[in-house]
Amino acid sequence: MNFYFQDQQGEGPPLYEHIYMNEFVYRKHVKQEEEDIVVCVCQFDANDPDSACGERCLNVLTSTECTPGYCPCGVYCKNQKFQKCEYPILRLFKTEDRGWGLLAAQNIEAGQFVIEYCGEVISWKEAEQRSQLYESKGLRDAYIISLNGNESIDATRKGSLARFINHSCPTARRRKWTVSGEIRVGIFAKQDIPAGTELSYDYNFEWYGGAKVRCLCGAPSCSGFLGAKSRGFQRAFAGAFYLWKTTTPGDDPVSSSYSVDNIPLYDSGEDDPSLKLPKPPAPATGTAAEDGVSGSLTSPMVIEPLNSVRIGSGDGEAAAAGSRRCTRRRPTTKKDDDEGAACLLFALQEAKEEAAAALEALYDEIRPAIEEHERDTQDSVSTSVAEKWIEASCRKLKAEFDLYAAVVKGVTGNPRPLRRGRAVPPVTEGEDNGEIKYLEMSSSQ
């Protein structure tokens, strides 16, 4: 479907094809095997609106959408927002100086899914070639974003309304979700967004549109250029080497009156102060590290045994795990224990997101070397960076492992272990039916 919008002067944004999900250009969409479909253990309860795949759903906790036909909540499942395009009403409008933008046409709640950033899924190499082509054709606006370690989404020719979201102090942020085996990029509200507010997010972390676009967001803390806080931009201007081939020969962007020295490096953790890495473990009991939650990235990492993940009970473990959502002090009842378990799950989920963000940030450092060698490997980085990379990868794996182990343990209040592809009925005590058993984890340590 092609869309053409008109402003009052009868002008519209360049014609593009409107699509509702990503299109795969150089490869096919993965075909998910039945055994790879992760099925949650939620049960729809008409009296509890959150029961059908709300915040406690293990798929939601792992940023994975439920698969229609497999979710035990059937039509009540609330965790298929990408697949069902459950977007609030949004309106395209013409800004004064930044081309077109996107408005919230209704109130949007903090954390709400706003829209998917759809486009053509292409390789990095293709993304680089295309961005050079677009630049050479004089295309003013850039629509390529990163999808994963090897691929990008190009919404220049085909995309959703998300392609019109401008860069500014963010009202929204990008998050990656797994849907039917593929990663998809969603825009989520960072805070409550009143109707009539322009949507924006911070482009700085990943910027593919050239280093010379002067930012017109008007924020007092504005960094001057789009992408100016990215490491690539700073390196390019410091003269070390280019991250993106953004400047044309003869151009001297540094002669601009803008000083790049003063730009703080962008840290995705800045988006949400509550998502800072937990402090390094204190020697006292019940610290974040003892609970299996990652500590400081710069401290040596200790991979702890699974039984160090304490589940379900124990004073203050949730608070010690750094959860911002739970402040319970002394669990005494089963309900309290369930709450404690939920707190721990949230904390583990946060630790997993932290670790993923840290790894992504590190990848940003490594990317120039990879691109220079036109290879999707990390062979060409220095040993120290490689070590950091391994450490961050291990930390991410460990955080994922801890979270999934906690889920398998059954801390969601429905202690049925999961098998790939289906939920397993509860195992009766003493019964050995050859099925998967709960992992043995010490709950007191």
Ligand SMILES: C[S@@+](CC[C@H](N)C(=O)[O-])C[C@H]1O[C@@H](n2cnc3c(N)ncnc32)[C@H](O)[C@@H]1O
């Ligand atoms: C993803 S598009 C956003 C939609 C775009 N305004 C349009 O009309 O299609 C990104 C482009 O919008 C413009 N843009 C976005 N945010 C901006 C900002 N804060 N200051 C200046 N230009 C901006 C730049 O041209 C950038 O390449």
